Amino acid sequence: MANPKKLLIEPLRKTNPVTVLVLGICSCLAVTAQLKPALVMGASVTVVTALSNFIISLLRKGIPSRIRIIVQLVVVATLVILIDQFLKAFAYDVSKQLSVYVGLIITNCIIMGRLEAFALSHEPWESFLDGLGNGLGYSLILIIVAFFRELFGSGTLLGYQVIPQSFYEAGYQNNGLMILPPMALIVVGIIIWIQRTRNPEMQENNQK
Amino acid sequence: MEKWFSLVLFRFPIFVAIMTQHKNLSNLRRTLRDFFIASKEEQDGTLNDRIGGLRRYVNKIKPNFVEGGRFAWLQSTFEAFESFLFVPDETTKQGCQIRDAIDLKRTMIIVVMALMPALLFGIWNIGYQHYLAIGETVSFWYMLGFGLTKVLPVIVVSYVTGLAIEFAFAQIRHHQVNEGFLVTGMLIPLVLPPDIPLWMVAVATAFAVLIGKEAFGGTGMNLVNPALLARAFLFFAYPSVMSGDKVWIADQPDAFTGATPLGILANGGTELPSAWTMIWGGIPGSMGETSIIAIALGAILLLFTGIASWRIMLSVIAGGIGMGLVFNAIGANSYMQLPFYYHLIMGGFAFGAVFMATDPVTAPQTNTGKWIYGLLIGIFAVMLRVLNSAYAEGMMLAILLMNCFAPLIDHCVIARNIKMRQRRALAHHKTAKQ
Numbered sequence: 001m002a003n004p005k006k007l008l009i010e011p012l013r014k015t016n017p018v019t020v021l022v023l024g025i026c027s028c029l030a031v032t033a034q035l036k037p038a039l040v041m042g043a044s045v046t047v048v049t050a051l052s053n054f055i056i057s058l059l060r061k062g063i064p065s066r067i068r069i070i071v072q073l074v075v076v077a078t079l080v081i082l083i084d085q086f087l088k089a090f091a092y093d094v095s096k097q098l099s100v101y102v103g104l105i106i107t108n109c110i111i112m113g114r115l116e117a118f119a120l121s122h123e124p125w126e127s128f129l130d131g132l133g134n135g136l137g138y139s140l141i142l143i144i145v146a147f148f149r150e151l152f153g154s155g156t157l158l159g160y161q162v163i164p165q166s167f168y169e170a171g172y173q174n175n176g177l178m179i180l181p182p183m184a185l186i187v188v189g190i191i192i193w194i195q196r197t198r199n200p201e202m203q204e205n206n207q208k
Numbered sequence: 209m210e211k212w213f214s215l216v217l218f219r220f221p222i223f224v225a226i227m228t229q230h231k232n233l234s235n236l237r238r239t240l241r242d243f244f245i246a247s248k249e250e251q252d253g254t255l256n257d258r259i260g261g262l263r264r265y266v267n268k269i270k271p272n273f274v275e276g277g278r279f280a281w282l283q284s285t286f287e288a289f290e291s292f293l294f295v296p297d298e299t300t301k302q303g304c305q306i307r308d309a310i311d312l313k314r315t316m317i318i319v320v321m322a323l324m325p326a327l328l329f330g331i332w333n334i335g336y337q338h339y340l341a342i343g344e345t346v347s348f349w350y351m352l353g354f355g356l357t358k359v360l361p362v363i364v365v366s367y368v369t370g371l372a373i374e375f376a377f378a379q380i381r382h383h384q385v386n387e388g389f390l391v392t393g394m395l396i397p398l399v400l401p402p403d404i405p406l407w408m409v410a411v412a413t414a415f416a417v418l419i420g421k422e423a424f425g426g427t428g429m430n431l432v433n434p435a436l437l438a439r440a441f442l443f444f445a446y447p448s449v450m451s452g453d454k455v456w457i458a459d460q461p462d463a464f465t466g467a468t469p470l471g472i473l474a475n476g477g478t479e480l481p482s483a484w485t486m487i488w489g490g491i492p493g494s495m496g497e498t499s500i501i502a503i504a505l506g507a508i509l510l511l512f513t514g515i516a517s518w519r520i521m522l523s524v525i526a527g528g529i530g531m532g533l534v535f536n537a538i539g540a541n542s543y544m545q546l547p548f549y550y551h552l553i554m555g556g557f558a559f560g561a562v563f564m565a566t567d568p569v570t571a572p573q574t575n576t577g578k579w580i581y582g583l584l585i586g587i588f589a590v591m592l593r594v595l596n597s598a599y600a601e602g603m604m605l606a607i608l609l610m611n612c613f614a615p616l617i618d619h620c621v622i623a624r625n626i627k628m629r630q631r632r633a634l635a636h637h638k639t640a641k642q
Contacts, residue, residue, distance in 0.1 A: 177445035
């Protein structure tokens with residue numbers, strides 16, 4: 001059995017699903033204009049990846065290889081609907097803000113990617129940790145991006161005014177570009193840039 | 209005189225950089241000695257006595273900055289100042305590349321010179337528009353002075369921010385510092401409105417240099433024009449200072465509407481300044497874009513020295529005229545009925561065609577590609593202006609869009625050429641067999 005700590009921690013850093021595998025970018029652009037939806041989205045995806053990895057790993061010996069994608073989709077879709085109903089019941093505002101993106105967790109490449117690449121060939125407990133780690137890695141990037149976008153785009157964090165009024169009186173303005181989706185892509189790009197500069201072994205050798 | 213020149217331009221900036229590094233006094237003394245006094249070999253008199261004092265001085269301190277020298281970490285900075293002052297004497301050692309007589313630095317300086325008429329006119333025009341708006345008549349020098357107080361700070365901020373980032377990156381990556389930013393740093397102020405807050409200029413310049421240039425690998429590697437990227441950044445990030453009819457005249461009184469011709473048209477108006485006014489440039493607008501005559505002077509210099517591509521300039525204008533004529537033929541509203549040549553003299557069309565579209569890095573390299581690229585810029589610029597009133601000026605977005613497509617255009621042109629020659633060779637081969 002692989003080191004459980006490694007399974008949990010590595011996806012936060014060197015095998016991060018967003019900055020290294022570049023998966024789940026779509027929702028990363030869509031829900032990060034503010035911190036709160038990003039937190040909820042991150043938590044939802046983490047729960048879905050962890051549980052779906054666990055369930056598929058339990059079933060892995062009984063699933064015929066030819067229909068495995070359908071089985072995976074059924075499991076993921078069930079979990080996503082549960083999450084969606086849960087959010088509607090207990091966090092209605094955020095649920096409305098996230099709108100279709102909760103439902104679209106089904107299409108998040110990270111989930112299918114982990115199921116195919118990990119859960120089908122590993123023990124349930126390992127798979128659970130791997131799903132949890134990848135979900136957390138995704139959440140981490142989401143939170144970093146949303147932090148900067150909300151801070152510079154709206155001057156708030158979690159809805160509370162952070163940049164003092166005196167700044168605005170002195171001529172400061174919120175950056176409208178931060179609210180627009182392209183800036184999320186640029187912020188993710190900067191995170192990848194910093195990560196690769198700090199870990200030179202992650203750079204592919206492009207010399208021909 | 210030369211000594212002062214050397215002190216200010218060359219010794220001082222590096223000296224300041226070093227002073228901040230050494231707090232220990234004895235260390236500092238050794239540093240100073242190494243820095244100002246020649247190395248042993250140089251003192252032996254290997255230098256040619258006939259070369260000028262400044263050159264001699266640069267040669268004298270050079271050993272300290274090359275690999276293994278005391279200040280090897282400042283190599284890029286040294287190289288930048290040295291090649292700024294003197295044309296480098298390095299030549300290609302092998303292969304058969306054809307080298308031009310002037311290097312990148314000299315090229316960039318000519319572009320900066322070509323921008324001077326637009327800059328000087330812009331400075332005067334800011335004063336002229338301001339005093340016109342508040343209804344005072346003042347002398348020529350007052351207008352120039354007022355304009356200077358608006359333009360100079362923006363230029364300083366743009367240069368300081370951009371060059372600081374350039375030097376830092378060159379130093380970290382052990383690259384040479386390239387003078388591409390001398391042009392970018394001058395272009396940025398010229399495409400901004402006169403009342404732009406300075407911190408926004410700094411943020412936009414930093415964004416353009418970091419994301420637009422350094423992320424792609426520095427000078428010569430950028431995908432889009434950095435100066436236009438800075439403008440686009442401000443346009444989307446802070447629309448309130450970049451559009452509307454309150455920002456184009458410096459210190460504008462509230463009651464006065466200072467809409468640009470494009471702004472008037474986008475809001476459905478038809479009361480434009482006369483064509484002649486728009487050609488000589490006495491209208492509100494970005495700092496350097498209003499006078500077609502001043503831009504034309506720059507264009508003549510660029511074309512005469514062969515630095516800008518006449519194909520691109522001509523095709524952008526042709527594209528603009530063509531699209532203008534198409535809209536004239538449709539004539540569905542008053543904007544479409546506007547005489548086609550108005551599009552060439554309003555807003556940033558002329559400035560973009562001469563200084564932005566012709567940027568050799570972001571334009572296609574093939575001649576056919578240049579025609580396609582230019583035509584599409586002209587077409588899109590006019591199309592955006594007329595059809596999308598949310599963006600009064602289409603030139604910026606048209607050039608940025610075509611910048612992104614430039615590599616693809618080149619690829620298609622080359623692929624087609626290869627295919628054509630292959631077919632020809634094949635046909636030749638067949639006839640030879642028979």
